[in-house]
Amino acid sequence: MSYAKEPRKIALVGIGKIARDQHVPALAASPDWDLAATVSRKGGVEGIEAHEDFDAFLEARPDIEVVSLCLPPQPRFDYAKKALLARRHVMLEKPPGQTLAEMHELERLAAKQGVTLYASWHSRMAAGVAAARSRLVERVVQGVCITWKEDVRKWHPGQDWVFAPGGMGVMDPGINALSILTEILPEPVHLVAADLEFPENRDTPIAARLEFSGHVSAVFDWRQEGPQTWDIEIETNKGPLALREGGARLEVDGAEQELLDHPGEYPSLYARMAELVGRGESDVDLAPMIHVADAMTLGRRVTVAPFEF
Template sequence: MSKIRLALVGLGKIARDQHLPAIAADDRFELVAIVSRNADLEGVAHFTTLADLLASDVAVDAVSLCTPPQPRHPLAHLALAAGKHVMLEKPPGATLSEVEDLRLTAAARGLTLQTTWHSRYAQGVAPARAWLADKAIKAVRIDWREDVRVWHPGQTWIWEAGGLGVFDPGINALSIATAILPRPFFLTGAVLHVPENCQSPIQAELDFVDAAGAPVRAEFDFLQTGPQSWDIAVETDAGVLKLSHGGAKLFIDGELLHEGPDAEYAGLYDAFARLVADAASDVDVSPLRHVADAFLLGRRVVAPAFIE
């Protein structure tokens, strides 16, 4: 099989830290172009707009979109219209309607569309899902706390409408929860703390209940300093399962059972290559749907202004 000639759209922190190493390590891909208004990559064709790339003589099979979510829909639509497979960095769009439109467009053209949830490829997630499959869930606790100044320095888009604020990392927790819990869960209430100078929350508390009535509590915090916390604890009839370090470590009743290196984006690109080979798509919006529910149902309170 010939290599998938890939264009990377957006060359910010996540693209440099995660996408570029994953692409370089997977011999099924060849990075042939970068699209960015502000950055380029030595030895790779550079364009300032996706339209310029698609009008050029650079042959491209697929596009990986690493832009903020707000402008992503027209870019993805443009790539699909040009016959290119598309990978969408999370969150896959600013709205559910945008993603549904892209799903229908990709299906109509026989192209691959992938919504990516990198945290689902953390080392402990698959074994956690397998262990929980036949357990009775009693309660779930999600604590996702990190320092926005460390992980999103200078990224003002995250505070704008559609930027998600603390739900940008929080959606990673929801992507894991929707993958490992054996029953669906539904939002019953939420509190969103929105800085007076921002449009999106900096902290959030969410209460869910699963289909059998088990409570699911999630707390997201963008103001955590010192040690960062990315933990999910599930109390069951057979003991307590805990995923820590964003899913990299799996404990059962305090005993470490699984631990592995960070291979989340390698997992994403492996899945993308297999989808392209199979002429298939993977469009899962369940984590984004929970975020949308929080914005619909959540009570907003004014928080102090955020000054980076």
């Protein structure tokens, strides 16, 4: 559904892998948005006005009322704060920031400025997630097993920021699983224990095992080569459910479910952003970040072999 009478102008900030792979195609296909400018020190999008300095962009283009921040989480707070102070609506890639305190400050500032702030969680928009949530309303969840294993060299090639403080390490993909978990469970859970594996030469974990209340567990690993694994398996009083391939597929009682045509995760995010801006609302759900913060607090540190790209 389109909420803008005419496409709204939007600027994309941070033209890296995720922007090129997901944001640019989603915006190109959207009836709600007109990609009017980019801001990046390392390139732009062909045919789109490009800026290198964010402050200069804000001053030069007051007509662009919406910015989508695709930067790594470490610098994102400063960019988001500047945008909000300039009364621009802001969409944040996941994870929305380095810390919960940063996010609380941005949420407060957005409300004060009267603009939209959207902490987006793309995995919640996967094709099977809403269907899984509706199924679980009618069932009692007895246990959940999350297996989220992928190859960091494939998804973050040479990107040392993921292993720097604030980059979250394996929690960067793992938070996708946690965003689905917090979306579909009828009742909330909380972390009770964690083991975090840190390469001896890195500041964030490369693997993690998490234990939650309600018989919920998760295994995250960034060292898996070959086929990647993004599964959430759920036991209920009426039989099992499973979300596969990051939520793209849903199984109920072992049978693959036919899902409605789906526009894709990022097109769905931008449709949601258009809705929020049109209504003058914000959406800042920090539940997935709370689980990550708790893991960093409760986690037992295990040192493992050094990692190099």
